Amino acid sequence: MTFDIGDGVDNAVNYILDNFAPLLDFIAAVIGAVTNGIQAALLATPMPVGLAIFVLLSLWRVGFGFAAFTAAALWLVDHMGLWSAVMETLSLVLASTLVAMLVGLPLGIAMARSDRVAAVVRPVLDLMQTMPAFVYLIPAAMFFGLGAVPGTIATVIFSMPPVVRLTNLGIRQVHVEYIEAGNAFGCTAPQLLFKVQLPNAMPSIMAGINQTIMLSLSMVVIASMIGAGGIGNTVLTGIQRLDVGTGFEGGIAVVILAVILDRITQSLGKERAGLWRTVFRTRTQAPAASIATA
Structure with a gap:
């Protein structure tokens, strides 16, 4: 006895296309507005202004050495003629990350607050993380056509599991003493x-x-196969023409963007968490000190 899973999936896809077209159009319109808005803003920003923004962010969040690296790296990107392509890729990454956060953060909170929700969602996350990335391009193209919108949607599905899992993990690992202190001061849920x-x-x-x-940055390059644009087009052109130089230039641009985004986001997490922890400790220790003094 055999089970033809592929036919079942095809039937499900056809059913969705026949019965949920208005919903799919609405999702495409919303995600398209977000993606196109971010892309228009980035492309409208002159290269010197964009470079200055990245350098100032790097200087503020990381330090002088990394700011110098950012300036040199982005100068190289511009002189390879890939500035616009990098901005298109960045717009896809930002839009995908924003949508993934809007969906993933509440889902991670729900998992942390309910073991039943966690038991249901965890296998879905396993499937999302282990499914080959190219597979997501097929339904995305079928439901939403070609272009930036299906690329963004495929990227969201591929990249969302980490934010869900680590939100759940972070909330579950909060020290019991902090929660008991909050309850002692009369905090609502x-x-x-x-x-x-x-x-x-x-x-x-x-x-x-x-x-x-x-993960979004890696997926948007793959999504160029369905017309997502950006640096992925450069890499795809190099593959199609067997042009090592073009492919290498696109790869270097991706690496530069990845390093800049990685260092800046890492610094955001460390500094903000430390500041908030200090504020919370100050608030919880102040009443205890006043009671001891009295």
Whole structure:
């Protein structure tokens, strides 16, 4: 006895196309508006202004040495003629990461608050992470056609699991003493979540966001096969023409963008988490000190 899973999947896809076309059009319109808006803003920014923004961010969040590297690396990207392609890729990464956060953060919180939700969602995340990336391009193209929108949707599906998993993990690993202190001061469930659990789980959450950005960057290059654009087109052209130089230039541009985004997002998680933890400790220790003094 055999089971033809492929036919079942094809039937399900055809059913969705026949019965949920308005919903698919709405999703495409929303994601298209986000992606096109970010892309238009980045492409409208002159190269010197964009470079200055990246350098200032690197100087503020990481340090002078990394700011110098950012300036030299982006200068190289511009002189390879890939600045516009990098901005297109960055817009896809930012849009994909934003959508993944909007869906993934609440889902991770729900998993942390309910073991039943975690038991249901965890196998789905396993499937999303282990499915070959190219497989996501097929339904994305069938449901949403070709272009940036299906590329963004495929990227969201591929890159969302880390932010969900690490949000769940970070909240579950918050020290019991912090939660007991919040309850002792009369925190409601939302107050406990937003003022105690999320601030202390922020290092883990930011690590998840960092990994989502990295996965998004790898996926948007693959998504060039369905017309997503950006640096992926350069790499794809190099493959099609067996042009090692063109492919290498596209690969270097991807590496430069990945390093810059990785270092900046890592610094955000570490500094903000430390600041919030200090504020929380100050607030919880102040009443105890006043009681001891009295």
